Amino acid sequence: MNTPPASTDVLAQLRAVLGDRVDTDHSALQGARADKSGHAAAGMPLALVRATSVSDVQETLRIASATGTPVVTRGAGTGLAGGANAGTGEIALSVRGMDRILEVRPDDLLAVVEPGIINADLNAALAEHGLWWAPDPASRAISTVGGNIATGAGGLLCAKYGVVRDAVLGVDLVLADGRLLSLGHRTVKGVTGLDLTSLVIGSEGTLGVVVGAILKLRRLIPGEVCTIAATFPDVRAAAEASAAVTASGAQPSIMELMDAASLSAVHALLQLEPPTPGAAQLTIQTDGPAAAGEADAIAAVLNAAGGTVAVSHDRAEGERLLAIRRAMHPAMETLGTALIEDVSVPRSALPAMFDEIARVEREHGLVIPTVAHAGDGNLHPNFIFDATPDENGVIEAPEYIWAAADDLFRAALRLGGTLTGEHGIGVLKKRWLADELGDAQWELQRDITRVFDPAGILNPGKVFAW
């Protein structure tokens, strides 16, 4: 790597090529330091480049490569692992402004888009064609498709309709040196060479900058949507019931679990009647031509598992029930600062994982409100703490919180699970990455990033860094 020149030279070079798309306003730089995790990078980035074209991205990376300046790519900044936070001396490269839909092909069930488009905006446009892009992170109203790709996002519908990795056919990628590659294909099948598209999905800005994507679409699902709400005396009973639903062969489109602490916080926020103390809830939806029959079958499983069950065939009532789940994130913000965790376990291990969470709560003296995408085994335990920003405005989770999180991560790994189901490693989980991958695989993965980015200017200090 070249010795970084004075930052003023880098800025001058960027400005010469990109003009007023180089933003150095204090508030812009301040915004580029943080994401929705509550974590912020130390120090201020050099500039926020607001790219409006592929060429802008290429020019930025050419200058970054020539001057050895780190580049942190950002979309809407809704990440939960600090993966897009830009700090001292770094260029924050925003592709949020590249938000066009370039092509929609109902006959081929694909769309070509720029990375900055908001997931919900894309889906609103696709709905006019009777189509949708299935990945539906809870953040879909505020997160970008490019960010969904960079993190390998999941969401509520994954067990039935897949994750981002199942819904992207190809990406255009600008490498660290500014070269543009087209990865993947427009066809349903394609095995020409290595699957670099999948490698880029979830690579969190370490391999290149995604400047376009060929998305695999679905047709909107015809038929009714049925919603089932079931209350259980405790979270373990709810987890066992959700595992029984999966084991029964039913395939709900959504199956969300909320524990007592989550439910209580949301009810308070939404000014609903307080829930029964200790009670946990499953909210389940079925869709498609067989929705009603599946809902009845699931209700029977839940009843047999000791639940108090209500089935609704009304879409509005279903949305109202799901709104309780969707209010989780704002409800946590009323309790303090939340470190939102993201472990995933095999579905049969959900009850055991809730036992582990109860143990961690007990042994570390914490309350850890937890929701789970119970249909796919992905849990979001929320570690709540009182945050005091330091002199730079940086919020760090205190060590006692990380100690509890560490305990929880190791429990998930012991149960055959993984550190992160859909949020990514970013900065917040990098110290556990080698625990899951093993040292040999960690090194191999790091070496692969070096093939794309020999000088290590793409998102340094994230994912593959100690």
Place this chain on the structure above:
Amino acid sequence: MNTPPASTDVLAQLRAVLGDRVDTDHSALQGARADKSGHAAAGMPLALVRATSVSDVQETLRIASATGTPVVTRGAGTGLAGGANAGTGEIALSVRGMDRILEVRPDDLLAVVEPGIINADLNAALAEHGLWWAPDPASRAISTVGGNIATGAGGLLCAKYGVVRDAVLGVDLVLADGRLLSLGHRTVKGVTGLDLTSLVIGSEGTLGVVVGAILKLRRLIPGEVCTIAATFPDVRAAAEASAAVTASGAQPSIMELMDAASLSAVHALLQLEPPTPGAAQLTIQTDGPAAAGEADAIAAVLNAAGGTVAVSHDRAEGERLLAIRRAMHPAMETLGTALIEDVSVPRSALPAMFDEIARVEREHGLVIPTVAHAGDGNLHPNFIFDATPDENGVIEAPEYIWAAADDLFRAALRLGGTLTGEHGIGVLKKRWLADELGDAQWELQRDITRVFDPAGILNPGKVFAW
């Protein structure tokens, strides 16, 4: 790389560790030179190692690495691109004997298997649990799961139920130096680090040896299966009808297209009445709870497109109709030696691709019987020629055949397609790989293989070789 020592030393080292699992019988070596493409490697491999354990694979690779000996991994040898053909001085490493099912988890919808198990044998065992592994290459009765993974296999059901890449959660991989890595996870969601599992799928033996896999299963589909057979005056009309079915929003489980030359050869082989001259056929299946309604809707689309349509609700009759499609490969063998091609195009481009095939036939003076997985846009044009094996028994397609294939490949790429939908690059298509990937991506991919295999001992001369 070390200078290769006398092959007798390598053999002695292999025998010292692996005993009679090192096979040097002439017929065994002869078999390891070829696959189902009709192509065979030049010369004889050094030995066929019949691994029965992960440790056997590791020992083989340690010796290969220490002595700089190339290793060609093989399953059942049913490939169609020459990717597993072992030649002079190479170790053919068979994992066919590693064929155990280690775990079936109906509650988590996963199975853990060794690579040598035959796809159909696995599915027979899974059916007892009400489960299946969706990838169904036409070769499923004779091909291994490991080979399906190595090629990124597809099949007939892909448009509805996905390809291998959609159905593998993790793989155990032995690297060139003998180290064992566990890639991927057992969970539905998982974004910890780079997705090396997807990178290994379709990597054709260039990254390591797959010695185990965690497979993502589905439950057997309840309900009836409806089969639709529709005849059209010519292949273009059939292709347009299939595109109309996709555009209508229907989702058949299978949609196979046979052109006149294919149909005629199969009817002759099966001793059926000759088909109407020039006529092409679509064979379509629907399944699941809505099968009957979907079949009626599809029949209406086919009628409107000018087809002569028959719908059957009888499974046995459906199997009889599909048997005509499944007899394609043996029927081609009655015509001569077939170079079976594998281009894939966006589904809307199917009619245009058939126009291109007709043009190639005309301009090159050939008949190219073609079947297509019309539901996903994957075509198998069969280039028929009279083969004369050379003195080593090697069959090479003559240059006039490759010139016609070249013309066809370029047409597929112009239509937004890809060189290979499901067979892979192997040796037979390596000279076109850079045409599709571009030189920069070709080099990047080749450099990635070097991270796994710095000395280049894994399947050299395949995929990334001129």
